Amino acid sequence: MTVPPPTPAANALRDDARTLFNALPWPKAEDEAWRRMDLSFLEPERFVPGATADLTPGAFMEGEATSERAGEALWLGTKIHARLSPEAEAQGVVFGSLAEALSRCPEKVLPFLGKIVPPETGKFAAWNTAQWESGLFFYVPKGVSVALPFLGGHGAGAVQGRAIFPRTLVVLEEGAQATYIEDYTALPAAGENLSSAVVEIALAANARLHYIHLQRWPAGWRHFLKQNARLDRDAALHTLVVATGGDFGRADFGSDLNAPGASARLYGLVFGDGEQRFTHHTHQNHRAPSTTSDLLFKAALRDNARSVYTGLVKIAPEAQKSNAYQASKNILLSKGARANAIPMLEILADDVKCGHGAAVGSLDDDQRFFLMSRGLSREEAERAIVEGFFEDVLQRIPVPGMPDRLRAILDAKLESRG
Amino acid sequence: MSSKTDLQELGKDYQYGFHDSTENYTFQSGRGLTRDIVERISEMKKEPVWMREFRLASLDIFNKKPMPTWGDTKALGDIQFDNIHYYMKPTDKQGRTWDEVPEGIKKTFDRLGIPEAERKFLAGVTAQYESEVVYHSIRQDLEKLGVLFLGMDDGLKQHPDIVKKYFGTIIPPADNKFAALNSAVWSGGSFIYVPKGVNVPIPLQAYFRINSENMGQFERTLIIADEGSFVHYIEGCTAPTYSSDSLHSAVVELIALPGAKIRYTTIQNWSKNVYNLVTKRAVAHANATVEWIDGNLGSKLTMKYPAVYLVGEHARGEILSVAFSGKDQHQDAGAKIVHAASHTTSVVTSKSISKDGGRASYRGLIKVHKGAEGCKSNVRCDALILDDASRSDTYPTMEVDEENTSVDHEASVSKIGEEQLFYLQSRGLSEAEATLMIVNGFFEPFVKELPMEYAVELNRLIELEMEGSVG
Numbered sequence: 001m002t003v004p005p006p007t008p009a010a011n012a013l014r015d016d017a018r019t020l021f022n023a024l025p026w027p028k029a030e031d032e033a034w035r036r037m038d039l040s041f042l043e044p045e046r047f048v049p050g051a052t053a054d055l056t057p058g059a060f061m062e063g064e065a066t067s068e069r070a071g072e073a074l075w076l077g078t079k080i081h082a083r084l085s086p087e088a089e090a091q092g093v094v095f096g097s098l099a100e101a102l103s104r105c106p107e108k109v110l111p112f113l114g115k116i117v118p119p120e121t122g123k124f125a126a127w128n129t130a131q132w133e134s135g136l137f138f139y140v141p142k143g144v145s146v147a148l149p150f151l152g153g154h155g156a157g158a159v160q161g162r163a164i165f166p167r168t169l170v171v172l173e174e175g176a177q178a179t180y181i182e183d184y185t186a187l188p189a190a191g192e193n194l195s196s197a198v199v200e201i202a203l204a205a206n207a208r209l210h211y212i213h214l215q216r217w218p219a220g221w222r223h224f225l226k227q228n229a230r231l232d233r234d235a236a237l238h239t240l241v242v243a244t245g246g247d248f249g250r251a252d253f254g255s256d257l258n259a260p261g262a263s264a265r266l267y268g269l270v271f272g273d274g275e276q277r278f279t280h281h282t283h284q285n286h287r288a289p290s291t292t293s294d295l296l297f298k299a300a301l302r303d304n305a306r307s308v309y310t311g312l313v314k315i316a317p318e319a320q321k322s323n324a325y326q327a328s329k330n331i332l333l334s335k336g337a338r339a340n341a342i343p344m345l346e347i348l349a350d351d352v353k354c355g356h357g358a359a360v361g362s363l364d365d366d367q368r369f370f371l372m373s374r375g376l377s378r379e380e381a382e383r384a385i386v387e388g389f390f391e392d393v394l395q396r397i398p399v400p401g402m403p404d405r406l407r408a409i410l411d412a413k414l415e416s417r418g
Numbered sequence: 419m420s421s422k423t424d425l426q427e428l429g430k431d432y433q434y435g436f437h438d439s440t441e442n443y444t445f446q447s448g449r450g451l452t453r454d455i456v457e458r459i460s461e462m463k464k465e466p467v468w469m470r471e472f473r474l475a476s477l478d479i480f481n482k483k484p485m486p487t488w489g490d491t492k493a494l495g496d497i498q499f500d501n502i503h504y505y506m507k508p509t510d511k512q513g514r515t516w517d518e519v520p521e522g523i524k525k526t527f528d529r530l531g532i533p534e535a536e537r538k539f540l541a542g543v544t545a546q547y548e549s550e551v552v553y554h555s556i557r558q559d560l561e562k563l564g565v566l567f568l569g570m571d572d573g574l575k576q577h578p579d580i581v582k583k584y585f586g587t588i589i590p591p592a593d594n595k596f597a598a599l600n601s602a603v604w605s606g607g608s609f610i611y612v613p614k615g616v617n618v619p620i621p622l623q624a625y626f627r628i629n630s631e632n633m634g635q636f637e638r639t640l641i642i643a644d645e646g647s648f649v650h651y652i653e654g655c656t657a658p659t660y661s662s663d664s665l666h667s668a669v670v671e672l673i674a675l676p677g678a679k680i681r682y683t684t685i686q687n688w689s690k691n692v693y694n695l696v697t698k699r700a701v702a703h704a705n706a707t708v709e710w711i712d713g714n715l716g717s718k719l720t721m722k723y724p725a726v727y728l729v730g731e732h733a734r735g736e737i738l739s740v741a742f743s744g745k746d747q748h749q750d751a752g753a754k755i756v757h758a759a760s761h762t763t764s765v766v767t768s769k770s771i772s773k774d775g776g777r778a779s780y781r782g783l784i785k786v787h788k789g790a791e792g793c794k795s796n797v798r799c800d801a802l803i804l805d806d807a808s809r810s811d812t813y814p815t816m817e818v819d820e821e822n823t824s825v826d827h828e829a830s831v832s833k834i835g836e837e838q839l840f841y842l843q844s845r846g847l848s849e850a851e852a853t854l855m856i857v858n859g860f861f862e863p864f865v866k867e868l869p870m871e872y873a874v875e876l877n878r879l880i881e882l883e884m885e886g887s888v889g
Binding site: 337339345350 | 487786801803804805806807808809810811812813814815816817818819820821822823824825826827828829830831832833
């Protein structure tokens, strides 16, 4: 099948982003948003754009099992593997390559592409907007509700010195409902690679989306993510960002609550070990009255792993009767582990409920003692406590089977003590 | 509380807004800051060479340092450093009894009620007018125990060895731009030394007054509490209301040696044309305790984050910060605790109210250094927003480099609960009275830490600020 060439509008978006990218400086250690990070990880210019090798669909989280899913669209590296169930297709769902959608149905794509994470957001957003090749487009028409989840994937084979630019656009029309899981992974290789991703989510009035973002890059990868969701009246977003992979990860995610009744639940789950470095920034932008957001971000850190969390709840003057909460919980499992937490509130309306909490602690000696007195070894006791630490996030995932899959991913990492 | 219009007028009233003539001043530096002025200040004060060098080195740092890139950068950008008088000496002599203070200045302080307060309950008083300490006294029994309570300039003259040992060690000039400025042009402030094991049972007080327009007040306070001693120091600040701005940029250094306890209380009620950019930091050695009780009611912009560095085991830091931000005000206040030794503990409590378009921000840092085991820290911030024109921010930072730690932060922002208001109104209170009662209750943890006279005064100030808030 041949893909028609991109429209002039799509080309203009790329060109403008390229101009912007060239004009913007790379982040410096003095920049407030980057200053808690070791920027020696960055050196983005020594990576060559584009993957050169593929992985198999099975490398993604059970990527070949199809019966319990409504479709897959998996970027294997240089090519895409896509399947859509006949039912979903009949309902008008579009799921597959973003470039193809941009040519075939630009009217569905262009109103949103580069609008929810504009290239003006910063160097990395501009970079992706100028460079992306492996894009995914997930579209659910008005009033369509699909019960089975969809699986998206961004990946690469065993590559070295490569930069890839995963891009995802999710559009749910009025009253649509869907569950979308997205997995980021590659085959292990000796060299270093970079991924600079953008995820845009547009939810029309009354739309409901569950979105799960899994970052499982192998060692040697560094990952940058800009994710934002735009919610219209009474739309509801439930999103979970999981980060376990790569050497260095910086992910910004959040939502713009643009109309009354919009609500967002944002969860983050980080498990780091070795020398891994994670930085997460979340935003909860309340721009309309009676909007709700709830954020819970949990990080467990072992060995010399480090996590920096910053988050901002912003309540605009017109967003009266809003309700926002933000929590950052960190557990340090080893002497060398470190955590920073900076939860911020900016509140410009008076009739609101807003709060936040943050905590950094170690394994509770009493809990460990109790478990060991019941016959568990020290390692088993620790594992039970860490599993318990993540459990309250896992239990809030309303996607059948998903908590167990995530438990398995975290368990595998817990056991990999080297 | 007669009618709504009267109440609103009252709310705007700043009772310390009067000012005196500056004609009879002994010395006034011109506007702007030059090397000459710094040398002149040092010369007039007949300072030792090292202090002169310290000032000049600090001036270089001030000139080189960029302005902070965080906080209220817009308001900071409006400061006109060239329009400020950096040194003003209102009189030649320092009074030891109230009668020796020049008539005009005395009148000002009488209007502010200072000697009256002293007679009532204070162990010692320092009054600073513009750049110089104009009045100073201390109870004789404390003097006999070896307690030193002097103006900073006299401290340097009479106890150069102690001053040289500690001055600028807690807040070096290079710490930030405003600390560098203060280090270059400092004048006045308090010097306190409490000998080993001495308990100063009643508070020492200082009172700071800016009188002229475009004045820069740069007092410098150094408190050393030797092993096992205790001292409570209180400062209050006011200034006249002018159409253009003044700058207050103090540096306060506290040293609590092993087992000592220092409590430092500030009630800042500068007029709404004063930039209040202050660096306050304490070091607490083993088993020592430092408490900052910090009340911010006045000023145009306050940026102030009292800090405690816990450098000895089992040291404790406590910071209670209260901010009231009204029309055209930004209170960017907070707290900073550094756990640099094991088994150190800290508690930070912040309460803020914003009203009439005011902005109240909490900005804080809790840092736990590697190797500082078994530290515990708890931070609690509460904010009330009284109307839809006002704003509240919370910017807490937690940096934990040690596994065996427990650090907690919690904050809530809300408006006054309708149920609370309804309950009180159903008991016969007016809405204004009910609101005031709730606000007073909100500030209660702060007020109860103050000596009674201050608590009464603070309640009165809150009442004034609150008047006209609800119709």
